[in-house]
Amino acid sequence: MNQQQLEKMQTGKGFIAALDQSGGSTPKALRLYGVDESAYQSEEEMFELVHTMRTRIIKSPAFNGDSILAAILFKRTMNSKIDGKYTADYLWEDLGIVPLLKVDEGLAEEKDGVQLMKEMKNLDELLVQAKERRIFGTKMRSVIKENNPEGIKANIHQQFDYAKKIIAAGLVPIVEPEVDIHAEDKAAIEAAVHDALKAELEQLDSDAKLMFKLTLPEEKDRYLDLLAFDQVVRIVVLSGGYSREEANRRLKDNKELIASFSRALSEGLNVNQTDDEFDAMLKDTIAAIYDASVNKN
Structure with missing residues (x-):
């Protein structure tokens, strides 16, 4: 584990940029960017276009370590290069x-x-490759839609099972049991998620390190006490379908939590913008997300 990177993730000011759209979410991300399905004829062409979009974001002057602590990559992005270097x-x-x-x-x-997450049949191989590419940590997403105690317990338990394998490989996992923002009894679901996360943490080796990526909660500071566990490096939140403005507003109400936004980060960016227009919009977006992550109500 890179100790300098760990220190930045634990104490740095800023947020995590999520640039990890996969096969299922890439077409939507490209459409929002102004590139429709007629622009590509194959999955390979689609991924080339999204890598071009991600590269444009990463190479923008606004995208830097002063505001952004980390960036989540998709496997193909990890194995692609920017200016001759692996991403x-x-x-x-x-x-x-x-x-x-x-x-x-x-x-x-x-x-x-x-x-739940589909079985990760190739996880061991992927973790070896991630270490070769000097990746610090991982992210894995599952979804909770109903206040079903058995389902919630199974969801959190699966996340921790995989997290332990990732920790054993020398990487820091981000556990992401997303709560659907449209779920009935969302607040009650989040209370159950909190308790399940706490129960798993209490059984986790004391020297293990992980992060959580959670839906912006209905109850302010719902997850704050989890930061008292030595194993928890950081708690980040996803926008989850909220507009960037609403996500930032909710984030400011939750002490110590920082953003890990995907759609809300790229909202408004367009393939047809000039570089000046693109960079100006991204600069304003990053400034707003940074402010919500570090300046609390």
């Missing part, structure tokens, strides 16, 4: 941004009010 090396060596990797393979069918 993780470019992020850390040129920008001072910690590289993270999305490792899950998507969601299983809904059962008991939740969507």
